[in-house]
Amino acid sequence: MRKISGLLAALLIFVAACSSEKNTFTNRAFHNLTSHFNAYYLADVKIKEVENEVRVNYKEDYTQVLPVFIPIDSATIQQNKEKLDSARDLSSKAIEWHRISKWVDDSYFLLGKIDYIQAHQDDAQNAFKYVNSTSKDKDLRHQALISLLRLYIDRGENENANFTIDYLSKESGINDENRYELYRTLAYYYEVRMDPNGVIGALDLALEYVDNPKEKSRINFILAQRYQREGLDALAYDYYNRSLDGNPPYERSFFATLYAQQVAELNASKDLRRVRNYYDNLYTDSKNKDLKDVVVYERALFEEKQGDIPLTLDLLHQAAKEPGSNPRIKGYIYQKLAEINLEEFKDYRATKYYLDSALTFIKKDDPIALEIQSRKVTLDQFVFHQERIELNDSLIFLASKSPEEQEAFALAFIKSEEERLIREASNQEQPKNSNIFNNLLAFSGRETGSSFYFDNGAAMQQGAIEFNRNWGNRPLQDNWRRRSAIFQTSGQTGAPVASIDSTSQQENSILASLPTLENILTKIPNSPESLNQLNQELEESYFELGKLLYFELNEPLMSIDNLETLIRTYPNSSKKPEAYYLLYLGQKDTGGNFQQYVSRLNREFPESQYTYSVNNPDAASGNLAAVESSKGYEQAYNAYYSGNYSLASQLIRSTLEQYPLTRNTEKLLLLDIMVSGKTESRERYRGRLEAYIENTKDEQLVTLARNMLQPLLSEEELAALNADKLAKVDSSAMQAENVKESTGRQIPENTPYKVNEAQTHIFVIGLTPDELEKAKNLLGDLENFHSANFKNSRLRTGNMNMGAQQPIFIISPFTNSESALDYYKKFISDFKSEGMQDEVKKKSFFISIENFQILNKTKNVEEYLTFFRSLYL
Template sequence: MKRFSGLAVVVLIVVGACSSERNTFTNRTFHNLTSHFNAYYLSDTKIKEVENQVRANYKEDYTQVLPVFIPIDSATIKQNKEKLDSARELSSKAIDWHRISKWVDDSYYLLGKIDYLQGQQDDALNAFKYVNSTSKDKELRHRALITLLRLYVDRREYENANFTIDYLSKETEISDENRFALFKTLAYYYETRADQNGVIGALDRAVGYAPDKKEESRIHFILAQRYQKEGLDALAYDYYRKSLDGNPPYERSFFATLYAQQVAELNASKDLKKVRNYYDELYKDPKNKDLKDVVVYERALFEEKQGDIPLTLDLLHSAAKEPGSNPRLKGYIYQKLAEINLGEFKDFRATKYYLDSALTFIKEDDPAALEILEQKATLDQYVFHVERIQLNDSLSIIASLSPEEQTAIAQDYIEKEEERLVAEARAKETPKNSNIFNNLLAFSGKDAGSSFYFDNGVALQQGAIEFNRVWGNRPLQDNWRRRAATFQTSTQPQIPTPELDSASSGENPILANLPSLESLLGKIPNTPEQIEQLNSELEKSYFELGKLLYFDLKEIEPSIANLETLIQKYPNTIRKPEAYYLLYLGQKDSGGNFQQYAGRLNREFPESQYTYSVNNPDAASGNLAALESSKGYEQAYNAYYAGDYQRARDLVKATLEDYPLTRNTEKLLLLDIMVTGKLESRDRFKTRLETYINNTKDPALVSLARNMLRPMLSSEELAALEPKEKIEVDSTQLAADAAAENAGKEIPADSPYKLNESQTHIFVIALSRSEAEAATGLLGDLENFHAANYPNARLRTGNMNMSSENAIYIISPFANAEKANEYYQKFAADFESEGLPENIKSNAFFISIENFQTLNKSKNLEEYRTFFRTVYQ
């Protein structure tokens, strides 16, 4: 009975202690122990395992300045969802089941960390704020505030971040662990604000509180990189040497040693042989077998500094072929090749293809990739037109030959391709070993240079080509297979089979790229329609290439050459007035005979806008000119509809003489043609309309001109006039447009922005710091808006700091201004986001990539908004 009574007492004590309602010493002790060593400990362990997995999966790019914090990889977080869900459940139990324990606030902190890792920023924010406001544990409060600071920096909420920094700076008794986290987070804050000195200062303080040698080594390496970037080589050298302490990963040790040598000796050494020997030794070191591309790349950069460009190019090509552990480095290698080909040789075609190669190794959301895409936009157009000219010129020449001559050219091409394939096989062939014992092993397959047929690449290549000459590129199969195929064909219906590659289908892979005579002859244009299409493409490419070279690539001589070729080959081209004008500008810039083109414009196209421009070279231009020409157009339009046709003509001509090339020019020219219909003959009116339709690019104005022309045409002419897509435009809309434009603000005449509606555009929402902080859910709302309205558009959303006063949100890409305007209208009508003022929506705008580069330099949002309202609205 005594034993039973004792046991009962123990059971009653335990049961009583399990209660989370009674706040007694026994209860608190039980709940503290259970909460700490069961729920909290297990949850914390699982979170740390996930964080360690993020660090392990991250591949450091030592060729670039390392980030302060290793980025959180969403893919790794998704892979560990079950582990984080389990940690969340344990932390929740620690809160629900052990409410009187002292580990409740710690568990709330863990819940905030889980939310932070899973990208649930608002929930994480609330959790950290709650811990800071309720916890009596000073160390835990500091930890929550420091993590909250990192979250504010992630969200670019710098005002809140500044307040948190100020608050923490006044706190006392901060533990070493928290001091390390605080200084590292401060370095991250300065990193996002591109404050180099701030990052260095914060990391220098953080390294003194580093928890282990590995973390200390990484911070020393970052400090060394940043000092090297600032040109402080002596400090960089010291920190690179310090980063070698603590048994760092081999790759970091390699780069620390390499860069330390660079800042200490290689860059300053006059003994070039010694430097090159150093790179050779690194290359031969077997420990560096996965870093050979780095060694060759760094050697190439060294040779570039010595001015040896041919050797630099050779080394870069070698580096691209070397094995390596960092794919992004290949992207940097191709980017460097593009830079040299552009800067040294003006080889736009090679530059474009090197940039294409770079993008295959750099992720599309990487800042380097975005920079490459911007640079590549013009080069893509250049290469397209150059290659189309080369191809169509060749086809045009071949098309003028007799069928026998065409066949001879095709056969000659095939023979040269055969010779090339054999030469490639011979280049890959290993030299034959003359050892008699190896010759005896001809059938062993061990001797790559064996005389055995199937071990001889050159013999295989020649045999395949000879087979192709006799039998064609047919599948290789035995007689029984052909008989079986014949039997099946004659007795069973044919069933479509999936396409196979050359190896599985029996087709000889050696001949995969060897064209047949029939396929080559089939590409030659022989019908009048094909030849007309070919010449139409040539005409357009010569013109577009001339424009591109003059305006975008600033290459005047090649621009002149292409435009003169256009006029010589296609003297009746509808692009002739603009080509004359571009030649006038090009010859004027290069000190040539530009007056000849002014004379041609006056003789051949006296009423062209380009003629008005060359006759008045000092006329105003830019947005102010557009605004003034809008006023002139409105006055002339009113005079026309009042029946005062001569005054309307005088106003049109006066406006064109004062402002010859604005976005209102085509409207003014059409109004002048309408006056012609009232004052001159029917034939003159018809001729001017036909010329206008052929030369005008605005589809709405072209449609209006067609409507005017139709009553004067026969049924056959009407059929030829019909556009592929009809665009109905009310002529009165032109006056309304002019009046609306006239209501805009006066724009400075020297605006830096250009109108290029065909270029890629981006959409921009600009906010002040306080507005950005209030619009907490803007990014999420934008993504939901895109998912609902543009599910297949692949729109990307991001944000950046335009200046210390403004943050901008960017939506991209849009193929041209028209697509961007469609999005703008939809956004203005339907988009909603809590905390986003209505005036922010009305001040949003879209902008071409070229103009965005200008805006990003000037930071003057209002200047661009004025341009935007005048040009696009």
């Protein structure tokens, strides 16, 4: 009985200790023990397992400066969701079941870490702030603040980050583990701000507190890379050697020793030989079979530093063919080829195609890929126009020849392509340099010109071409393969045909690049219409290439060459005034005879904006010029409508002379033509209008000029103009029909509005004066509505009067009708404003910029609402 009583008493004590309500020594001890080792410990282990898996799965790119923190891969986090959910559940239990335990704050910190890892940034921020404000454990508070600092850096909240850094800098008693994390986070802060000196300083401090040898090796490697890029080779060499300590991964030790050669001091030819022998040894080492592209690439960079550009290019081309485990390396190789071709040879076409190749090996969202894309925009345009000129020139030349001459030319071209392919195959087998990179072939002992057919690339190429001449482009198959294919086709429905061997596939890919006689002949233009189209394209490309070369590529001599070809080949080009102006600029920059183009502009285009500009080279430009020219236009416009044509003309001329090239220039020129319609002959007025229509780019001004021209035309010319208008009406009708077929909606007949869903749209709220008076808080409510629902859309709100009794509010911009429709639906369902009735909301609509200009003229809102509801609702 005594034993039973003792057991019962112990059980009662244990049960009493389980209570989280009583704050006794026994209760605290029990809850501290169980929360620490049952919940907190298990949750912490699971989180560390996920963090370790992120590290293991991350592929370090040693060709770039390593990031301070390894990026968190969302795919890895998703794969470990169950583990993180379990850690979250355990941390929550440590808080809920053991409220009097001293591990509650630590468990809150774990919840913050889980939220941070899963990118729940707001929840993570709340958890870290809570720990910092409630915990009595100084080390834990420091941990939370450092984690909060990293979160602020991620979110770009620089003010909060600076405040946190300032606060931590004044804190005393930060332990070594937290100091290490603090300095690493400071390095991350400077890394995001692209301050290399700050990163170096912070990581140097972090080294004093790191206790993990592998992590110490990684930091030393980052410091070495940073010092190398700052030109401090001696320090870089030292840190590369330090990074070899701590048993680093093989790949890091490989790159450390490789890069150390780049920064080693080389004072004599024997040093150069030593480095080159080192690269040779790396190349032949079997451990580096997946890093051969890196070895050759780094050797190429080394030779570039020695000034041997031809050898650098040879090595880069070889590196592109070598095996490798990291596809990004191939991207860097092609990027380097592009850089050399641009800087050394100004070969824009080769640069563009090398950058295209680089992008095939680098992910689209990679910062390097985005940088390449931005650099490629101009190069893409250059190559497009250059290749179009070459192609169209050749086709126009061939069109002037007889059919026999055309066929002879096509056959000669095909033969030249065959010879080129054979020559390239032969060149690929000829070693260019007597070094190990070019002598180590896939099959040792085989030499150029080997008698074995499949060892001789030139012979294979020649054989493929001869086969194609005799038998056409057919797969190479043995008799048994054909019999097998026939049997499978007849006896087994859907069974795969035996595959062609790799040699046949290679030869077929070679032959696929050869043009056929029929393909060449069909491309030659055989009608006046097709010839005219080619000439129009040529005219455009010569002009655009001239502009591109002058403004974007800073090649005034090449620009001059293309623009002079344009003027010489197409003397009646509508682009002639601007071409003269560009030639004037180019000749002026190169010290040429720019005055000839001043004379030509004054003689041929005396009233062009470009003529005003060359006559007034010191005239003001920029925003101030635009503002001042707007004032001059307004004064001239008022003078014109008050009948003071002399003053209007004087104001126009003085404004154009002071501010010749602004956004108001074309409006001023049209107003000057309107003045001439009142003061000069009908023929002069008509001639100026026709020239204006041909040279002006603003479609609205062109439409206005055409309307002015219409009363001056003869009946025949009017008929032709009306036929053109009818064609445009038919086009609009066709467009409406297409909308009807695709959406099932009927566009109202004879509507002045056009369907242009890809154009920028605005959202309009129309009110009467009484409704406006009631909706006093409308603007403020709209701002709150946008902050809550369209925070990242950067919407702007303004108001104007469409008529005396029609005030409207405008929300903009929306990139297309789809985004405007999304806003409209959200507005109708969720927007509330005191004094604004639902009927007012129902009258709101969105409209394209083009259609709004029409609406602003007609003021007929109901007409547009009919169009709007037919199309969108």
